Amino acid sequence: MDILRFITAGSVDDGKSTLIGRLLYDSKNILIDQLEAIEKSTNANGEVDLALLTDGLRAEREQGITIDVAYRYFSTPKRKFIIADAPGHVQYTRNMITGASNVNLMIVLVDARLGVIEQTRRHSIIASLFKIPQIIVAVNKMDLVDYSQEVFNKIVNEYSALAKSLALKEIKFIPISALNGDNIVDRSSKLAWYEGECLLDWLETVEVYHNINLDDARFPVQLVIRPQTEELHDYRGYAGKITSGIYKKGDAITVLPVGIRSKIKTIEKDGIEIEEAFAPQSIVLTLEDDIDISRGDMISKTDNQPAVSNELQVLLCWMDNKPLIAGNKYYLQLNSRLVRIVVREIEYRLDVNTLEKEYNPIGLRLNDIVKVTLKAASPVPYESYSRMSGNGGGILIDETSNSTVAACMIL
């Protein structure tokens, strides 16, 4: 059985939590006691509020909004699903990004009455930036527009234009009503003009992009294992998770950024020697030569190495309430490597509405998407995020608050 990780995105009140509640409810993935619990918290008119299934925090239930991403797990005979139920409010975009960074598919909810709005664009930009391979545009609240095909088609055209400018390719449009359960688990007779799959059918059959690169071997060292026992006195193992590629015993390797060469002596998984290992396995490597390697170093094959530089061109999604200021210093954490960087030059900000680049912008705030140059205190082995996301996406950390302030995608 394989697994599909997906996120629901859309604006406040587009019905994301209701949609997930409906998916779980209609696919019989809600257990009796959970249903009883939400029935207990239902208000006077007696209807079950399906959003209460995912809005788990007191403040969320009080305000009827989703503040932080909630993870939900369900399965059908065909597939396992991990859902990131993300907030729609612009203030909580960083929580939405948290969910978006680990998915194969995004469901973009569009209110049939409103069409494509700013949050639709913002979330689609995020899908594009994070290279989410599959998109479903779920046109919701079709019941409130009399299940009109015309309204649906208009939104399809509107969104298709947006998708084209963002280079989003795999897009599926589905008209639904999450509240009434139309086209969620079963095809709805009220939407007979729609000939495609209902939402669950599509989720069960869409190709899961494994997004795993087996060609370019990259192994960031997490920690050094030194048992220091009598029989393993000189043992030094390098523990980590392979981000891409395949490693075999005897492979010629280069340790970056220093550039020292050696050969793989053993590959161990769970303390047992194996002949080869591949992404995304967590393993331990030992080398033929006794060299100085520590956390943050990268072991790549000598005939296929990543770029190494002190200067990085990156796109940042700014996620902190404090503004981004050119000349400020931060930590860049890229896999296990932590380096101090300074933000050198802010080239442009992406206008979420027009998708135009605003050069030399001033006053950079929460949720801005900007292109900057980073200068690092020591060299960084890296890839472009679009080519190898596992070694091209990092975070910026504020040195004083320790907060994660930006998602950083290397160009």
Add this chain to the structure above:
Amino acid sequence: MSTYLIDIIGLIDVVVNAYRTDREDMTNKYKLNYLEQLESESIHIMREGVAQFERPALLFSGGKDSITLMHLAVKAFAPAKVPFLLLHIDTGHNFPEALEFRDGMAREWGATLIVRKVEDTIQKKSLTEPKGKFASRNWLQTYTLLDVIEEFKFDACIGGARRDEEKARAKERIFSVRDEFGQWDPKLQRPELWNTYNGRIHKGENVRVFPISNWTELDVWNYIRKENIPLPRIYFSHEREVIEHEGQFIAVSPFIRIDQTDVITTKRVRYRTVGDMTCTAAVESEANSLDEVVNEIIATKISERGETRIDDKVTEAAMEDRKKNGYF
């Protein structure tokens, strides 16, 4: 079109198809199944929990989740021993079978186990014991936990919480930063992207690290079955004296109040989760093997906490409130 061109196109097709089949074979050969993916993710998190902190500890109760966690830890750091202390907050209301198992496993792994008793905290701090039929020390554990974090200056506690357990947990990050009072602020969680975990903290703060966040109850059982991990015998069918309370079976023990109206019966039961005897209910079951337990879990219509935990039913936000106060 000339035959020459058709030949060329045909040849390209052959090459492309051969390449495709080659890629598919390769992808199938180098593919992890779902449990292997979860295992690798958890080992990576566990290693981050050790690499980024000075003094991590692993919370170990002798229950199935922390046993799974320890099993993963042994794999993560082999051939070295696990590089942290095991910590158990003993409420005094535990199942004796779980405690016996806890001590036996710690010995087998050669790990150092620190046990701190809620009883001692109650005496030392003159805390008020909760009253009632199923008086639970669940809330009080937090005081003991925060004291021992202070005592050993632990900066990270690795725990076996899962997001599918409960809806406040469903919201928590894998690296969950707690302030110096151990409090979780659900409105101020750090963004957490990809597999990059930010463990930087100020003095006095600590991080709760949850390597099996993305596992479901069924995943844990399937993994235990696959790896043949030993469990305390209360997870399998056995005879026990119980009373029935609001449709749940509670073991007869010195820690609950038996009223005259209670009827004590002997049932064949097992436990789905192992917490305190005061707040954990048993399920009727004949399941003696891991296969049988897994089949019952697949067939169940009630969630793990719903079926077996009395303490979560008190309010809608019971878990959120406990976490805000420093609970795990």
